[in-house]
């Protein structure tokens with residue numbers, strides 16, 4: 001059965017409460033379909049030469065945080081000491097040793113690297129230098145187009161920011177999430193408002209090519225007033241890029257654990273309709289001061305000169321070598337994820353193994369669906385790209401669903417372009433499930 005023969009998703013009502021489950025589509029096929037049975041596929045993929053014109057990128061996971069936010073669904077550690085962090089950095093470098101001479105590298109140098117977490121800025125400036133010097137020795141960074149780095153404001157001071165600049169960070173992402181002291185506290189964020197301003201000012205002084213401010217619409221205790229204030233303060237900071245996520249409550253969050261204890265079905269956050277309205281408001285305010293909305297989550301000041309290489313390369317089928325506990329990578333169409341437990345990850349790497357926990361090799365059809373849905377998040381998609389790369393006319397392939405969404409005012413089809421309306425863009429992750437192959441549909445989405 002193809003996606004074509006399935007009905008589109010039922011329309012949501014206006015007041016669609018936030019329930020537990022995953023909303024955000026970060027990859028395809030969904031992680032729940034990756035399996036330990038396919039780990040050998042990764043070993044085969046790294047033993048092959050790369051396909052021509054395939055960029056190589058890297059992802060490095062830093063799993064440490066000062067506190068665990070109540071909405072966090074990542075595996076993070078808040079209790080690791082300096083010796084354990086040193087052990088972790090050495091494991092990451094040893095892991096890179098096992099990959100760097102494999103045939104899949106094929107003489108390529110990485111074009112982008114993303115430091116995610118957790119909180120990469122949890123590391124001290126000395127630790128950061130140790131880690132990145134070691135990485136550069138193993139796989140040179142001289143063709144790097146972007147070094148993206150996530151920072152939590154309370155961990156960023158001028159010394160560390162200068163170290164980040166010196167090691168080559170080009171895109172610094174500030175995990176602000178909100179400015180309101182009460183909201184930050186109730187949601188268990190580690191930083192307060194003062195730390196945001198202090199760190200931001202220091203980052204501007206040091207000077208980065210691109211600063212991104214991350215916000216979340218709909219944290220616990222959010223109101224129209226707090227949200228409007230957060231948007232106003234963000235605009236005042238004048239960052240090159242603003243990224244806004246809508247609050248979701250996956251099952252492995254503290255908020256969900258509390259919902260279970262209380263027997264609640266509805267999460268203690270705003271409904272989806274309200275969260276979409278808040279993002280719509282933010283986009284509108286940003287557009288008033290000449291930002292351009294470039295995806296369902298981002299607005300940038302200067303679209304011609306503000307790239308996000310990591311996202312665009314990954315969404316167009318680049319390879320990504322991933323390092324660190326629970327990190328996700330992709331090599332020649334095979335997805336993989338490392339061990340998600342700190343001890344297991346370190347022990348396996350120290351024993352000279354690849355610490356891969358589960359994997360999945362995509363069929364050509366799955367690769368097509370993956371790129372199609374990820375690129376739809378940009379709000380505009382050129383069908384010629386898919387004709388050239390996959391030999392598929394996506395308007396025919398997904399015709400029934402596209403036309404249904406067009407009737408609902410979510411998108412328009414025009415002369416080889418699929419263009420999402422603002423209404424569609426604000427709920428794109430929900431719409432994407434309509435393009436999933438039947439075997440990948442699950443009720444663990446909201």
Ligand code: SF4
Pocket residue numbers: 064065067068069071072073074076117118119152175
């Ligand atoms: S800072 Fe990010 S990774 Fe760390 S606990 Fe909060 S949400 Fe999770």
